[in-house]
Amino acid sequence: MTAQTQDPLEARLRDLFDRQANAIPVSARAASDVPITGVSDVAEHTRSRWTRGGNDPTGPRERRDRRKAGALALIGAAAIVAVIVILVALTSGTTSRGPAHPGGSTTAQPRAITFSLRPVLSMSSPPCSGSTTAGSGDARGCYTLGDPIVDLADVQSARAIHFSGAQWAVSLQFTKAAAPRFINAMQANVGRSVAFVIDGQVVLAPLVNPGITTGSTTISGALDEQAVKQLAARLNKPHPPRPTPNTASAVVVSPAIGSTGIVAFNGLQWKVGAQRDGSNVCVGVTRTTGSPGNADSLLGPGGPGRCHPCV
Amino acid sequence: VTDASEVAQALSRESFEDFYERAWPGAVRLAGLLTQQHRFAEDLAQEAFARLFPRWARIENPAAYLRTTVVNVCRNWRARDRNERLKMERIDVRDAVDLAFDELADAVAALPFRQRAVLVLRYYDDLSETEIAETLRCRPGTVKSLAARALKTLERVVER
Numbered sequence: 001m002t003a004q005t006q007d008p009l010e011a012r013l014r015d016l017f018d019r020q021a022n023a024i025p026v027s028a029r030a031a032s033d034v035p036i037t038g039v040s041d042v043a044e045h046t047r048s049r050w051t052r053g054g055n056d057p058t059g060p061r062e063r064r065d066r067r068k069a070g071a072l073a074l075i076g077a078a079a080i081v082a083v084i085v086i087l088v089a090l091t092s093g094t095t096s097r098g099p100a101h102p103g104g105s106t107t108a109q110p111r112a113i114t115f116s117l118r119p120v121l122s123m124s125s126p127p128c129s130g131s132t133t134a135g136s137g138d139a140r141g142c143y144t145l146g147d148p149i150v151d152l153a154d155v156q157s158a159r160a161i162h163f164s165g166a167q168w169a170v171s172l173q174f175t176k177a178a179a180p181r182f183i184n185a186m187q188a189n190v191g192r193s194v195a196f197v198i199d200g201q202v203v204l205a206p207l208v209n210p211g212i213t214t215g216s217t218t219i220s221g222a223l224d225e226q227a228v229k230q231l232a233a234r235l236n237k238p239h240p241p242r243p244t245p246n247t248a249s250a251v252v253v254s255p256a257i258g259s260t261g262i263v264a265f266n267g268l269q270w271k272v273g274a275q276r277d278g279s280n281v282c283v284g285v286t287r288t289t290g291s292p293g294n295a296d297s298l299l300g301p302g303g304p305g306r307c308h309p310c311v
Numbered sequence: 312v313t314d315a316s317e318v319a320q321a322l323s324r325e326s327f328e329d330f331y332e333r334a335w336p337g338a339v340r341l342a343g344l345l346t347q348q349h350r351f352a353e354d355l356a357q358e359a360f361a362r363l364f365p366r367w368a369r370i371e372n373p374a375a376y377l378r379t380t381v382v383n384v385c386r387n388w389r390a391r392d393r394n395e396r397l398k399m400e401r402i403d404v405r406d407a408v409d410l411a412f413d414e415l416a417d418a419v420a421a422l423p424f425r426q427r428a429v430l431v432l433r434y435y436d437d438l439s440e441t442e443i444a445e446t447l448r449c450r451p452g453t454v455k456s457l458a459a460r461a462l463k464t465l466e467r468v469v470e471r
Binding site for chain 1 (some may be wrong): 336347349359416469
């Protein structure tokens with residue numbers, strides 16, 4: 001049965017949902033909470049999905065597998081470094097400096113960071129000569145790098161993700177335009193290394209595995225939680241503003257006793273009513289979009305309207 | 312954004328930021344009603360927006376897409392959490408609304424996810440059967456039977 005005949009159960013359900021909905025806090029958060037990063041305990045189950053695009057070993061399924069995956073990631077990161085160290089070749093190459101595409105990385109970016117992903121042409125041990133790029137952390141060494149494959153302007157979003165324990169990584173999603181470029185480059189570089197260059201330093205130079213078919217990847221390694229979160233925030237596009245909290249104080253309504261009125265707020269229509277109940281005055285507010293008439297049911301003794309003694 | 316119609320669509324549509332701001336409270340409330348737990352409602356809504364964001368340029372009906380995403384996020388979350396579903400968490404919504412002994416609220420919270428989702432979408436969001444079917448990615452007939460089962464359960468509780 002649809003909405004014409006308001007059977008009692010239906011009316012009670014509407015009333016229940018309205019009350020529950022109004023009781024759900026809709027708060028504002030600090031601007032530093034990057035919405036698109038959205039990492040919280042509750043989002044834990046989806047993390048594996050976010051990272052599946054890259055060569056991340058995290059399985060999509062079991063919660064307990066993630067612990068193993070974290071350990072694997074650790075071992076994997078160590079293996080990558082070992083492989084790079086073993087594969088040291090002393091070729092001299094040119095380090096290109098320009099952006100991957102004209103006008104790319106330097107367009108009005110409030111993100112004070114430089115980022116590019118470049119193929120590693122060769123690697124040598126420190127001290128680094130002028131034409132090489134120094135690595136830090138797990139990626140210590142001197143790298144001779146090819147042209148950038150993608151850079152900051154190609155980053156659609158960046159997220160901090162948590163594997164387990166102290167294992168954190170930054171998950172990068174590239175833009176629609178850049179994704180094919182990234183995928184092609186990864187396929188062309190299978191078995192070779194690519195370098196994540198951030199602020200002029202190679203922070204990670206993983207070996208490219210076959211099977212990168214989506215425009216996302218992860219940066220992990222010897223990065224702690226704080227470093228990962230900062231990195232993700234800096235790589236991220238400036239995020240949308242947090243919506244303002246839905247507080248009743250934002251609207252001042254003074255319905256006449258015994259009448260109801262409609263106000264528009266938060267993109268919805270709200271019905272406001274006031275009614276006298278003995279020596280009390282009761283005020284009810286309800287969303288009217290689609291289900292008119294509820295305000296009336298909110299009023300009156302025992303209803304969920306707010307009643308105050310008359311002053 | 313590749314072809315002209317997509318460009319036109321992208322230009323004529325509101326920005327993600329505006330939509331985010333406008334649709335945020337609704338998404339949080341929907342997540343709270345679907346999961347019957349307000350503690351995580353914002354996180355779940357946030358998750359939905361995060362999924363929406365990369366696809367923004369290609370989404371034709373943002374409101375419907377958001378709704379489906381919120382439902383999916385909440386459903387997956389429930390599935391994950393089934394073992395740890397605590398009565399405590401259900402009480403969250405109730406406490407705040409002063410419904411401590413509302414048998415209907417209890418019964419709604421105890422419904423299987425899809426049955427509750429149909430009720431919420433129908434009585435809170437006032438969606439039609441077709442819209443609910445699209446949101447839940449099922450046939451209208453399924454919506455009908457889910458609703459019938461849910462209402463039957465609730466009727467039994469209310470009349471007792």
